[in-house]
Amino acid sequence: MFTASNIPSTSSILAMYSTFAAAAMLVRTILNELIPQWLQVKILSIFGQFFTNPTTQMTLFIKEHANMELNELYQASEVYLSTRITSSIGQLQVSKAPREKSLSIKVNRGQQVLDTFRGMDLVWEFVTTETQQIIVNYEDMSGSNGKTEHKSVTLSFHKRYKDELNNYLPYVMETFKCMESEKRSVRLYAYGSVTAQYYEGPWGSINLDHPSTFDTLAMEPELKREIMEDLDRFVKRKDFYRRVGKAWKRGYLLYGPPGTGKSSLVAAMANYLKFDIYDLELASVQGNGGLRSLLTGTANRSIVVIEDIDCSAQLQDRGDAGYDHGSQNQSILYTLQVTLSGLLTFIDGLWSSCGDERIIVFTTNHKDRLDPALLRPGRMDMHIHMSYCSPNGFRILASNYLQIENHRLFDEIERLIKELEVTPAEIAEELMKGGDVDDVLEGLVGFLEKKREKQMELLDESGSGKDEGMETVETGSKGVEEKAEMEIVS
Ligand SMILES: Nc1ncnc2c1ncn2[C@@H]1O[C@H](COP(=O)(O)OP(=O)(O)OP(=O)(O)O)[C@@H](O)[C@H]1O
Numbered sequence: 001m002f003t004a005s006n007i008p009s010t011s012s013i014l015a016m017y018s019t020f021a022a023a024a025m026l027v028r029t030i031l032n033e034l035i036p037q038w039l040q041v042k043i044l045s046i047f048g049q050f051f052t053n054p055t056t057q058m059t060l061f062i063k064e065h066a067n068m069e070l071n072e073l074y075q076a077s078e079v080y081l082s083t084r085i086t087s088s089i090g091q092l093q094v095s096k097a098p099r100e101k102s103l104s105i106k107v108n109r110g111q112q113v114l115d116t117f118r119g120m121d122l123v124w125e126f127v128t129t130e131t132q133q134i135i136v137n138y139e140d141m142s143g144s145n146g147k148t149e150h151k152s153v154t155l156s157f158h159k160r161y162k163d164e165l166n167n168y169l170p171y172v173m174e175t176f177k178c179m180e181s182e183k184r185s186v187r188l189y190a191y192g193s194v195t196a197q198y199y200e201g202p203w204g205s206i207n208l209d210h211p212s213t214f215d216t217l218a219m220e221p222e223l224k225r226e227i228m229e230d231l232d233r234f235v236k237r238k239d240f241y242r243r244v245g246k247a248w249k250r251g252y253l254l255y256g257p258p259g260t261g262k263s264s265l266v267a268a269m270a271n272y273l274k275f276d277i278y279d280l281e282l283a284s285v286q287g288n289g290g291l292r293s294l295l296t297g298t299a300n301r302s303i304v305v306i307e308d309i310d311c312s313a314q315l316q317d318r319g320d321a322g323y324d325h326g327s328q329n330q331s332i333l334y335t336l337q338v339t340l341s342g343l344l345t346f347i348d349g350l351w352s353s354c355g356d357e358r359i360i361v362f363t364t365n366h367k368d369r370l371d372p373a374l375l376r377p378g379r380m381d382m383h384i385h386m387s388y389c390s391p392n393g394f395r396i397l398a399s400n401y402l403q404i405e406n407h408r409l410f411d412e413i414e415r416l417i418k419e420l421e422v423t424p425a426e427i428a429e430e431l432m433k434g435g436d437v438d439d440v441l442e443g444l445v446g447f448l449e450k451k452r453e454k455q456m457e458l459l460d461e462s463g464s465g466k467d468e469g470m471e472t473v474e475t476g477s478k479g480v481e482e483k484a485e486m487e488i489v490s
Pocket residue numbers: 216217218219256257258259260261262263264265364365386423424425426428
């Protein structure tokens with residue numbers, strides 16, 4: 001009993017309370033490490049949290065895909081829960097892909113993970129359900145029975161905390177975004193096989209681990225700076241895009257001869273922004289419907305690349321006339337090809353409405369062969385010409401490959417490079433040859449001289465000139481016709 005003289009003051013009650021709370025937290029942390037999570041859930045059920053009581057418990061189902069689109073909250077949950085791993089979780093998935101530098105540890109399916117947030121206890125669990133499905137083999141249009149796996153994660157908590165979710169779920173998303181921006185490796189996604197489509201989702205991925213960066217790219221410094229600034233501006237302009245009512249996306253068309261660094265530039269962009277790459281081979285995509293579901297299955301903060309767009313799946317506009325082919329099989333084959341209009345519809349419409357911070361890159365060796373519809377303003381925001389190696393480009397390669405900034409042979413090499421159509425890939429190959437620096441550079445001079453002889457012969461025969469320099473063309477709303485004025489030729 002408290003008497004007037006021994007009633008504790010408010011401050012001492014607060015001090016007692018905070019000591020008690022700290023002790024409770026400590027006990028909780030220790031128990032969290034020692035007691036298996038499922039047992040903790042049982043204990044919580046007994047002592048008032050009633051996780052197993054359907055009248056007081058609320059469970060959210062977060063599915064991997066929602067309306068055919070990747071569910072970002074599911075992705076976030078997977079990443080977030082990897083930060084909640086304690087020694088009390090009985091089963092973990094550990095993997096290491098050959099190209100990955102570190103182990104990847106995830107909570108195994110069926111394992112419960114306990115989390116607390118502002119006094120609220122939550123139980124997470126990964127679950128997998130299967131449904132029977134007919135799997136179609138698109139080559140011969142035969143069907144077979146198969147199982148489709150649906151991944152989801154459940155989140156259970158006491159109903160009285162449901163309002164707190166408005167803080168908790170954004171916290172999960174925020175943690176995910178922070179971890180994503182800190183991640184060191186960029187992933188390369190490629191369109192999987194039909195089987196992968198049903199069991200692992202349409203995109204399989206590996207660590208990109210591509211060494212290309214803006215530092216290693218042999219390009220005119222001015223062009224490099226422009227591209228980097230464009231990317232910086234793009235990622236910072238969330239509010240701008242929202243204000244002007246435009247989708248937060250950017251399209252780049254990279255064109256130029258083989259071996260001039262188009263693919264390397266895509267890797268450099270991905271490494272610079274820490275965006276994952278989705279490599280889309282249109283030829284293996286089953287029709288416009290397939291294209292749609294693949295593209296909607298890509299994550300935010302990513303680059304979708306369609307290489308060699310001029311060669312991809314006879315991309316000519318075929319209108320709606322495809323069903324006039326007579327035989328059933330032809331109609332089926334026809335519908336399995338991506339059409340130009342399907343691609344354009346996606347770029348203009350669907351692409352705009354799905355996701356944020358998206359970059360799409362087309363590459364081609366022959367810009368002149370592209371359908372003008374693809375080059376129209378508003379489709380690709382920036383056209384980047386990757387051309388033959390320049391003296392500046394050579395110096396970057398020499399610095400990267402040989403770690404030298406100057407050499408007695410540089411003048412001669414640069415003079416030859418100015419005269420010739422030689423790609424950075426060809427020069428890089430020469431610089432990779434063994435021997436000391438003198439040997440390698442003499443080898444390069446020999447290579448360039450031989451090339452000059454050959455080009456002189458060809459020039460005599462055809463009388464053609466060199467495709468000079470690199471340029472960027474910004475195609476804004478004013479149109480392609482204005483390109484000449486906006487050209488920056490370096
Ligand atoms: N501009 C460059 N800077 C540095 N290295 C380059 C450059 N261009 C090419 N290379 C070297 O050549 C190799 C091939 O280049 P890359 O695949 O990027 O060329 P590409 O333009 O995409 O060719 P293609 O049109 O055949 O796809 C690269 O792995 C790189 O080693």
